[in-house]
Amino acid sequence: MLILSIETSCDETAIAFLNIEKRERGLFIKPLSNIVSSQIKIHQKYGGVVPKLACRAHTQNIDIVLKSALEEAFGKQKNYQKIFKKIDLISVTNRPGLEIALLIGVNFSRALSWFLEKPIIGVSHIEGHFLSFLLPNVKEKRIFLEKEKKDIFPSLGLIVSGGHTLLISVSEFLKYKIIGQTLDDAAGECFDKGARILGLRYPGGPEIAKLAEEFRKIKKKKNYSLNLPRPMINSQDFNFSFSGLKTALLYTYQKLTKKEKKKMKKYLAYELEEAITDVLAKKTFEAIKKYSFKSLVLGGGVSANKRLREKILERQKDFPNLKIFFPQFQYSLDNALMIALAGFFNYYNKKDRNKFKWNEIKVFANKIF
Numbered sequence: 491m492l493i494l495s496i497e498t499s500c501d502e503t504a505i506a507f508l509n510i511e512k513r514e515r516g517l518f519i520k521p522l523s524n525i526v527s528s529q530i531k532i533h534q535k536y537g538g539v540v541p542k543l544a545c546r547a548h549t550q551n552i553d554i555v556l557k558s559a560l561e562e563a564f565g566k567q568k569n570y571q572k573i574f575k576k577i578d579l580i581s582v583t584n585r586p587g588l589e590i591a592l593l594i595g596v597n598f599s600r601a602l603s604w605f606l607e608k609p610i611i612g613v614s615h616i617e618g619h620f621l622s623f624l625l626p627n628v629k630e631k632r633i634f635l636e637k638e639k640k641d642i643f644p645s646l647g648l649i650v651s652g653g654h655t656l657l658i659s660v661s662e663f664l665k666y667k668i669i670g671q672t673l674d675d676a677a678g679e680c681f682d683k684g685a686r687i688l689g690l691r692y693p694g695g696p697e698i699a700k701l702a703e704e705f706r707k708i709k710k711k712k713n714y715s716l717n718l719p720r721p722m723i724n725s726q727d728f729n730f731s732f733s734g735l736k737t738a739l740l741y742t743y744q745k746l747t748k749k750e751k752k753k754m755k756k757y758l759a760y761e762l763e764e765a766i767t768d769v770l771a772k773k774t775f776e777a778i779k780k781y782s783f784k785s786l787v788l789g790g791g792v793s794a795n796k797r798l799r800e801k802i803l804e805r806q807k808d809f810p811n812l813k814i815f816f817p818q819f820q821y822s823l824d825n826a827l828m829i830a831l832a833g834f835f836n837y838y839n840k841k842d843r844n845k846f847k848w849n850e851i852k853v854f855a856n857k858i859f
């Protein structure tokens with residue numbers, strides 16, 4: 491099956507082609523192209539995503555991104571009529587996300603589906619993040635055996651991004667139930683807002699991680715007694731709260747003199763990363779302790795954080811039978827291949843193909859699954 495997928499839920503215009511074949515041994519998953527046009531430069535001076543600007547950039551770029559995805563997958567051609575005929579499914583993110591941003595990708599996909607007379611499916615961005623661990627590099631193959639599912643599920647998903655912080659119980663393949671979530675800011679949002687307080691660029695996660703790493707190398711930890719809180723780390727549920735952490739950082743930083751600010755910046759970046767990752771790792775393993783999950787799957791932009799990955803792996807020694815899956819670093823971040831994968835699995839084996847028509851696809855800005 492050849493799948494064309496489109497993702498515009500936030501500040502990346504992403505389009506991919508993915509080929510999946512059913513063979514005797516299992517499913518052959520082969521990404522053909524993966525184009526991500528980031529709007530970071532546009533939003534950087536505002537310190538976060540400005541919906542109207544995101545929407546304008548998606549509109550201006552979407553056809554150019556499609557052309558790049560076609561070229562990467564099939565080489566430069568005069569026209570792609572023959573390729574368009576071969577497409578078996580169009581998969582588009584229709585939830586959750588910024589409504590006006592989602593609408594650009596969804597309407598573009600609906601038009602393609604109608605014009606090319608191809609089935610279309612609307613999928614959850616969060617489900618895409620969960621499934622990202624299955625993706626190999628572009629032009630490489632991965633075989634997904636039916637029996638692998640038995641080793642993976644029931645699984646716990648930790649999806650951490652700029653908009654969401656979710657603990658999800660996945661009792662079986664494609665069956666999701668949220669068991670915990672943030673009550674205010676998302677983990678990625680805390681990295682972004684924390685970076686802004688410290689005068690660093692958007693997106694904040696990689697910037698904070700870089701300074702934290704530099705601090706670890708100089709190891710002057712002993713000289714600093716300022717600690718940031720680990721909100722809700724001992725609460726008896728699986729929910730999170732990060733807005734108090736951001737405020738604590740703000741008040742701490744505001745009280746410092748100009749000289750102290752300069753001296754303490756790396757330390758505070760380190761402390762912020764430690765605080766966020768401490769809470770995420772602790773709560774994740776509390777959930778693992780409570781339920782009998784066979785695996786833990788991480789996804790979303792914050793799952794690219796090396797310190798988080800380290801802390802998760804450190805705790806694995808207490809659960810020797812637990813399998814842990816991370817996406818490849820480039821697939822932690824928003825991309826359209828994960829949307830192709832989610833579309834494929836939800837379409838595949840469905841009997842009622844009438845539902846997959848262009849005029850059935852709607853946008854749900856706040857619906858997670």
Ligand code: KG4
Pocket residue numbers: 500650651652653654677678679681682693694695696699790791792793794795796822823824
């Ligand atoms: O999944 P994603 O690309 O977009 C959303 O769905 O929101 O996640 C973006 C978020 C941003 O908040 C960004 O700061 C964070 O992921 N992020 C990181 C790292 N790389 C990206 N956070 C911590 N460490 C990183 N290395």
Ligand code: ZN
Pocket residue numbers: 615619651652790791823824
């Ligand atoms: Zn995302």
